[in-house]
Amino acid sequence: MPKKTVDVKASLKDQFTIDVEARNFKMVIDQPEAMKGKNEGPTPLEYFFFSLAGCICTIGRIMAMQRKIDLKGMEVRIEGDLDTDVLLGKDQSQRPGFQDIRVYTKIDAPMTREEKEAFLKEIDSRCPISDNIEHVSTIKLVVEE
Numbered sequence: 001m002p003k004k005t006v007d008v009k010a011s012l013k014d015q016f017t018i019d020v021e022a023r024n025f026k027m028v029i030d031q032p033e034a035m036k037g038k039n040e041g042p043t044p045l046e047y048f049f050f051s052l053a054g055c056i057c058t059i060g061r062i063m064a065m066q067r068k069i070d071l072k073g074m075e076v077r078i079e080g081d082l083d084t085d086v087l088l089g090k091d092q093s094q095r096p097g098f099q100d101i102r103v104y105t106k107i108d109a110p111m112t113r114e115e116k117e118a119f120l121k122e123i124d125s126r127c128p129i130s131d132n133i134e135h136v137s138t139i140k141l142v143v144e145e
Helices: 044-067 113-126 128-134
Strands: 008-012 018-022 025-029 073-081 100-108
Touching: 025 044, 044 073, 044 100, 044 113, 044 128, 100 113
Parallel strands: none
Antiparallel strands: 008 018, 018 025, 073 100
16 A cells, blocks of 8 residues: 655744745745734745635546546635634633534536535545545644754
């Protein structure tokens, strides 16, 4: 079974600005000014949804190539709700994650609605990000010196 290790590095800078590196790509994570950030980049929660949307599109393209489906494009919009009092430390009675995640997808391909629904369901079943949202993955926290 082939395995792939994904590795990213993050460094907290001034206020909420975080420099992130993956391979030779650099990105910035930040908070809006209303949250005491500098608004220099998306929030971690927005990047989380970027990951899910990107994975859905990628797996969709892979499946279309495998099945020789003329997939002209896909549009994915994701929204979700979470209790911000938990992440701010004001309430620990709820879980800090999204209570509900909604994925709206438009598939531009010569398929019926039923075929698109089955296609999307299989995308979801093959998407590592979706899998990590729906199932427990062990997180090992290690303090390095």
